[in-house]
Amino acid sequence: MPITKEAIEKAHERIKPFIHRTPVLTCQSINKIAGAELYFKCENFQKIGAFKIRGGMNAALSLTPDQLKNGVATHSSGNHAQAMAFAAQTLGVKAYIVMPSTSPKVKVDAVRGYGAEITFCEPNQAAREEALQKIVAETGAAFVHPYDDHRVITGQATCVKELIEEITDLDAVVAPVGGGGLLSGTALGAKYFGDQITVFAGEPEGAADAVLSFKSGVVEKAPFVKTIADGLMTALSTQTLSIIQENVKDILLVSEDGIKAALRLVYERMKIVVEPSCVVPLAAVLRNKKLFEGKKTGIILTGGNVDLSKFAEWFA
Amino acid sequence: MPITKEAIEKAHERIKPFIHRTPVLTCQSINKIAGAELYFKCENFQKIGAFKIRGGMNAALSLTPDQLKNGVATHSSGNHAQAMAFAAQTLGVKAYIVMPSTSPKVKVDAVRGYGAEITFCEPNQAAREEALQKIVAETGAAFVHPYDDHRVITGQATCVKELIEEITDLDAVVAPVGGGGLLSGTALGAKYFGDQITVFAGEPEGAADAVLSFKSGVVEKAPFVKTIADGLMTALSTQTLSIIQENVKDILLVSEDGIKAALRLVYERMKIVVEPSCVVPLAAVLRNKKLFEGKKTGIILTGGNVDLSKFAEWFA
Numbered sequence: 001m002p003i004t005k006e007a008i009e010k011a012h013e014r015i016k017p018f019i020h021r022t023p024v025l026t027c028q029s030i031n032k033i034a035g036a037e038l039y040f041k042c043e044n045f046q047k048i049g050a051f052k053i054r055g056g057m058n059a060a061l062s063l064t065p066d067q068l069k070n071g072v073a074t075h076s077s078g079n080h081a082q083a084m085a086f087a088a089q090t091l092g093v094k095a096y097i098v099m100p101s102t103s104p105k106v107k108v109d110a111v112r113g114y115g116a117e118i119t120f121c122e123p124n125q126a127a128r129e130e131a132l133q134k135i136v137a138e139t140g141a142a143f144v145h146p147y148d149d150h151r152v153i154t155g156q157a158t159c160v161k162e163l164i165e166e167i168t169d170l171d172a173v174v175a176p177v178g179g180g181g182l183l184s185g186t187a188l189g190a191k192y193f194g195d196q197i198t199v200f201a202g203e204p205e206g207a208a209d210a211v212l213s214f215k216s217g218v219v220e221k222a223p224f225v226k227t228i229a230d231g232l233m234t235a236l237s238t239q240t241l242s243i244i245q246e247n248v249k250d251i252l253l254v255s256e257d258g259i260k261a262a263l264r265l266v267y268e269r270m271k272i273v274v275e276p277s278c279v280v281p282l283a284a285v286l287r288n289k290k291l292f293e294g295k296k297t298g299i300i301l302t303g304g305n306v307d308l309s310k311f312a313e314w315f316a
Numbered sequence: 317m318p319i320t321k322e323a324i325e326k327a328h329e330r331i332k333p334f335i336h337r338t339p340v341l342t343c344q345s346i347n348k349i350a351g352a353e354l355y356f357k358c359e360n361f362q363k364i365g366a367f368k369i370r371g372g373m374n375a376a377l378s379l380t381p382d383q384l385k386n387g388v389a390t391h392s393s394g395n396h397a398q399a400m401a402f403a404a405q406t407l408g409v410k411a412y413i414v415m416p417s418t419s420p421k422v423k424v425d426a427v428r429g430y431g432a433e434i435t436f437c438e439p440n441q442a443a444r445e446e447a448l449q450k451i452v453a454e455t456g457a458a459f460v461h462p463y464d465d466h467r468v469i470t471g472q473a474t475c476v477k478e479l480i481e482e483i484t485d486l487d488a489v490v491a492p493v494g495g496g497g498l499l500s501g502t503a504l505g506a507k508y509f510g511d512q513i514t515v516f517a518g519e520p521e522g523a524a525d526a527v528l529s530f531k532s533g534v535v536e537k538a539p540f541v542k543t544i545a546d547g548l549m550t551a552l553s554t555q556t557l558s559i560i561q562e563n564v565k566d567i568l569l570v571s572e573d574g575i576k577a578a579l580r581l582v583y584e585r586m587k588i589v590v591e592p593s594c595v596v597p598l599a600a601v602l603r604n605k606k607l608f609e610g611k612k613t614g615i616i617l618t619g620g621n622v623d624l625s626k627f628a629e630w631f632a
Binding site for chain 1: 587
């Protein structure tokens with residue numbers, strides 16, 4: 001089912017009472033370094049600390065009372081787990097979250113803090129899916145996939161919609177790409193609500209599946225997975241790839257050093273806490289200055305849920 | 317010369333074109349932990365990354381053209397150095413900054429980035445003052461002390477003025493205390509612009525001079541100086557002590573563990589980058605919950621100029 005402009009508008013109205021309208025920040029000194037006019041949409045200040053609440057809440061609110069009554073379920077070690085837990089708590093139903101046994105304590109605590117029931121599994125995809133299917137069979141909970149779900153993609157599209165409402169004459173938007181939920185939503189939102197906005201993605205060299213899939217047209221695996229941008233390790237789905245191929249101009253790879261340098265810039269110059277995955281678009285802009293020279297460029301800063309013990313490694 | 321309400325109003329008009337109107341942020345989860353309604357005035361987002369630009373700019377703008385023409389001079393290893401350098405650059409005059417030879421490279425680079433001329437000296441007070449006197453004698457530059465200067469105190473008072481304009485019914489305000497420039501300005505601003513606001517200070521146990529001076533009525537030294545709140549290591553002056561004794565309710569000591577816990581809260585929950593000195597007021601509120609229970613309490617977050625290599629120590 002294609003995602004229409006009207007669907008995104010309806011999703012925005014649906015989730016508005018439950019989310020923050022996050023600020024758009026600018027930074028003169030980063031603009032000077034980039035040689036571009038950058039507008040940062042700060043989803044690190046969003047409810048649950050990340051944009052994922054948009055898709056998660058839209059999916060939960062799209063369920064019928066009968067579909068919703070037994071709660072919601074998902075598998076995630078990251079922000080989507082918190083999003084579904086928060087959405088369920090807000091709507092007064094149960095959340096069942098399958099998390100790998102290796103999940104950081106800080107993430108487990110956050111999900112538990114929203115009252116979700118956590119099931120631990122072995123840290124691989126098959127174990128996740130098996131544990132989830134068992135829970136869904138036992139409880140009748142509604143499964144909401146982290147990104148391979150049109151309700152989730154539609155919800156994520158509301159982020160760029162807000163950005164465009166504020167900065168009406170953007171030339172370009174750059175989003176990070178992991179499973180492609182945010183990127184495909186951003187591409188559709190930019191097409192429907194913007195005026196000729198070119199959409200780019202940033203992807204770590206250490207999780208370079210999307211750039212390969214984008215070229216071949218089929219979902220590829222990354223040659224290797226090793227990056228501090230831990231929110232971007234997943235591969236695209238057929239659905240997100242198809243939207244991305246049609247609506248995204250290019251996927252720009254960035255190095256780990258580039259991610260670290262961009263992360264340092266955001267902490268030092270903007271004085272805000274963001275996840276490494278967030279700064280992949282900024283790293284892409286800094287690596288491709290000619291492409292963005294003088295352009296009004298929107299950047300989605302996706303979230304700020306960091307494990308502070310990682311700072312030593314990131315800022316060594 | 318007493319600092320009047322009118323003087324603060326004039327200072328505010330004077331510096332407005334050169335500073336940011338910083339946002340006031342709230343955080344539900346920290347409110348829940350504190351049992352109070354906290355309003356954070358975010359001077360980490362201020363020009364030069366700290367409130368010090370208010371006092372420094374007000375002092376520079378208060379000079380006559382003849383006093384200003386040979387530039388400005390100060391000794392500081394911290395944010396006041398950046399403030400005077402930025403003020404001088406903005407007004408098109410020279411800045412001469414005496415910095416201890418042990419100053420972190422990141423601070424030296426920032427001051428140099430604003431075009432100031434740096435003179436290094438041995439890291440002690442006598443060497444600082446000697447180097448400064450020599451520069452002033454040679455250049456005719458106007459000396460602006462970091463806090464023992466009524467123009468600086470008047471400038472710092474504009475911060476709480478803005479906070480009160482936004483949150484009109486505050487019960488209390490808490491500021492950190494080092495040399496007392498911000499605290500005395502905050503106390504005067506709260507008295508003139510607020511409605512019965514009680515002013516408290518937070519001070520590290522590892523730099524506990526102000527609490528002793530406050531009790532004895534004379535400027536005392538700290539029993540020992542060892543704290544991660546490196547902006548608060550200086551002692552009061554006779555001038556700041558006198559204003560503080562008259563207008564501040566109490567000075568609340570906090571432990572190093574308390575500072576680290578508050579720092580973690582601000583990074584994790586508010587997603588903003590602040591200096592350890594900033595969170596001393598929050599640590600004081602969390603250590604004295606009964607005092608602030610249910611109270612609308614303003615907190616000045618003083619700055620965000622951090623050396624990222626310190627994160628490993630702070631968040632160990």
